[in-house]
Amino acid sequence: MNNKVLNNRAWFFVLPVLLIVLFSALLPLMTVINYSVQDTIGPNAFFWNGAGWFRDVLDPTTPIGANFAGALKRNLVFSAIILVIEVPLGIAISLCMPRKGWKVGPTLVVVALPLLIPYNVVGTIWQVFARNDIGLFGYAINALGIDYNYSLGPTSAWITVIIMDVWHWTSLVVLLCFAGLKAIPDAFYQAARIDGASRWSIFVNIELPKLRRVLVIAILLRFMASFMIYTEPFVLTGGGPGNATTFISIDLVNMALGQLLLGQSAALSLIYELIILAICWIFYTAVTHFEQREWTRE
Amino acid sequence: MPGGRITLDGIGHSYAGPGASEKDYALHPMHHVWEQGVSYALLGPSGCGKTTLLNIISGLVTPSEGRLFFGDRDVTYLPTEKRNIAQVFQFPVIYDTMTVAQNLAFPLKNRGMPADRIKIRVGEVAELLGLTGDLARRARGLTADAKQKISLGRGLVREDVSAVLFDEPLTVIDPGLKWELRSKLRQVHRALDLLMIYVTHDQVEALTFADRVVVMKDGRVLQIGTPVELFERPEHTFVGYFIGSPGMNLLAAEVKGDHARIGGQEIKLAADYASLPSNVPIQIGIRPDHAMLAPDGKGVRVRVERIDDLGRTRLARVTVDGQNLIATVPPDLAVPSGEAGVILDPRRIHVYANDRRVEGAVR
Incomplete structure (x- = not known):
């Protein structure tokens, strides 16, 4: 017996959301798509350009393509460095945080503080802080005899951008890991003590798997x-030096x-x-696929 | 070195720290000796301090007062990992990254046992718990039942322990499997001559598992005894009420010499209670199994309120002088309605002064 009532009026409930999404996301995106396949020769005079702009951007011999290739490489290197630093550092900090008692609240506030600061303020803070004439950080580094100037040296600039991002965003990893660690029942730690496990063994066999x-x-x-970073380096270096x-x-x-x-x-x-x-899709698919295999492995 | 006895010397614990008031105690100071080779059950309602006591023995909790001895050795401040104790928890604890075999081997590996001996021992324990077929599998994909079996296995895998402690280990296990695992645990106990302490709030589990049952309430031990002793001579009204289903009947009464008086009716007792303390509540207790419903005019006069047919037996809920009493209905008795009698076996009646059993003088 099929007692299902077919009532298409339910769609009316979804309609407002569809409209909002249409105006907030789909229409602007369509504008971008529109521009990407057309060229213009004057006000409101557009004509079809096919995949021309895409070819320009992806061809490293054109000036635009060369810029893009360089920027893409910098982005990939930057994201890789950020992940390599922030993920282990975040795990390490979250392991050091108190999980019970009155210290939890204040610790969380201090840790979360950088996350509450607007992006361009972070850029400004470091812009001043890392200057070698009036900034404490830059002045101190130079006083140690290290040649450091983020507006002249590419290495200095990179180091500053990375430190700035680590300072701003490691807290996010810390908070996520802290939540993960809090979710591990006490019995796991107690059992590990009964079993005589070392601290490292507890981390590898209990904490890390639960943090997955x-x-x-x-x-x-x-x-x-x-990968989408913009504001902080824009305020700090404006993309330079060079x-x-x-x-x-x-x-x-x-x-x-x-x-x-x-168009470009x-x-x-x-x-x-x-x-x-x-990249996100590949990463996520790889992780879930790997998990699936582990679950069914005999 | 199978560790001998475990002695609690004035062990008590208050989570409020030193200087705590009487009601802050999770466990009131107590003396007790746990004998090697005996299986004990710690039985009591939730929050009675059973788990605290267990965690003090394993070292997960340091008692706020008293000393703890394994044999002659003072271990009060010795950390858990240095004590020879195995403990199994209420919910399964498994190491996700490892196979079943690696899980079972973990406590042995951490203590530096040679690999060939680990292999043999893991094989034995897996055999015992019916995990042999799963040894090579990842532990994380298994069912809750199987995971708890692994936890039990890790508790039993070490042969050199002073004691194995179980904290309601069968809570997540399927009822059918529960019986099987409990009898396996008894089997292990007999084979290994170990001290085992088993925490539970289920009286059936306690009475079937243990040689001795420790009944606890509000952080105090009320009685330690064999299942038969607890059933036949509860030392405290709570033990009478908590053990048995339904529990013991408790009736406020006046006791003089070898008679008890409820309302206007006299009840004969088997012993003489000449020197009962005054100014404390006096109760008589009798199990429903020893109170038989009878036609009106026999025994104590009662009012029948309700008959519960449990299939195998029938229980009559009656009142005597306004107090509730549960009596067994003999199989051949036509159930009287309204007024009826209850015959109480005098030798089965206990007298309680201020909730404690008083031993009468038998003439």
Whole structure:
């Protein structure tokens, strides 16, 4: 017997959301797609350009393509460095945090503080803090006899951008891991003590496996955000010295708003987005596939 | 070195720290000796201090007062991992990264046992718990039952322990499997001559598992005895009430010499209670099994309120002088309604002064 009542009026409940999504996401995105396949010769005179802009962006022999290739490489290196530093550091800090008692609250507030600071303020803080004339950090490093100047030396600039991001975002990994650690029942630690497990063994056999899920989330979030980084390096170095810290987003803004190359910028935006989507998808699929295999392994 | 006895010398614990008031104690100071080779059950309602006591023995909790001895050795401040204690918890604890065999081998490996001996021992324990076929599998994909078996296995795998402690280990296990595992545990106990302490709030589990049952309430031990002793001579009204289903009937009464008086009716007792303390509540207790419903005019006069047919037996809920009493209905008795009698076996009646059993003088 089929007692299911077919009532298509239910769609009316979904309609408002569809409209909002349409205006907030789909229409702007369609505009970008529109620009990416057209060229213009004057006000409101557009004509079809096919995949021309995409070819430009992806061809490293064109100036735009060369810029993009360089920026892409910098982005990938930057994200890799960020993940390699922030994930282990975040785990380590979360392991050191108190999990019970009155200290939990204050510790969480202190740890979460950097996350509450607006991006451009973070950039400004480090812009001043790392200056070698009036900034404490820059002055101290120079006083140690180390040649450091983020507005002249590409290495100094990179180190500053990385430290800035680690300072700003490691807390996110810490908070996620802390939540994961809090979720481990006491009995696991008690059993480990009964079994005579070492601290390292507890970390490898209990804590790390239980953190797996939150680490997947942490890595995804940190990858996406670091790959899209814009504001902090823009405020700190403006992409310099030269183009040492010109990431894709900075390059894109220069093209779209500085040079008004709308078609190329639109094509680049779409490619940028697809790269992020693809990497996240590959990572997530690999992780879930790996888990699936582990579960069924005899 | 199978470790001998475990002595609690004035062990008590208050989570509030030193200087705690009487009611802060999770466990009131107590003396007790746990003998080697005996299986004990710690029985009591939730929050009575059973788990605290267990964790003090294993060292997961350091008692706020008293001293703990394994044999002659003072271990009060010795950390858990240095004590020779195995403990199994209420919910399964397994190491996700390892196979079943590696899980079972973990406590032995951490203590530096040679690999060939580990292999033999793991094989034995797996055989005992029916895990042999799963040894090579990853532990994380298994069912809750199987995971708890692994936890039990890790508790039993070490042969050199002073004691194995179980903290309600069969809670997550399927009822059918429960019986099987409990009898396996008894079997292990007989084979290894170990001290085992088993925490539970299920009286059936306690009475079937243990040689001796320790009944606890509000952080105090009320009685330690064999299942038969607990059933036949409860030393405290709570033990009478908690053991047995339904529990013991307790009736407020006046006791003079070898008679008890409830309302206007006299009940004969088997012993003489000449020197009962005054100014404390006096109760008589009798198990429903020893109170028989009878036609009106025999025994104590009662009012029948309800008959519960349990299939195998029938229980009559009656009142005597406004107090509730449960009596067994003999199989051949036509159930009287309204007024009836209850015959109480005088030798089975206990007298309690201030909840403690008083031993009468038998003439």
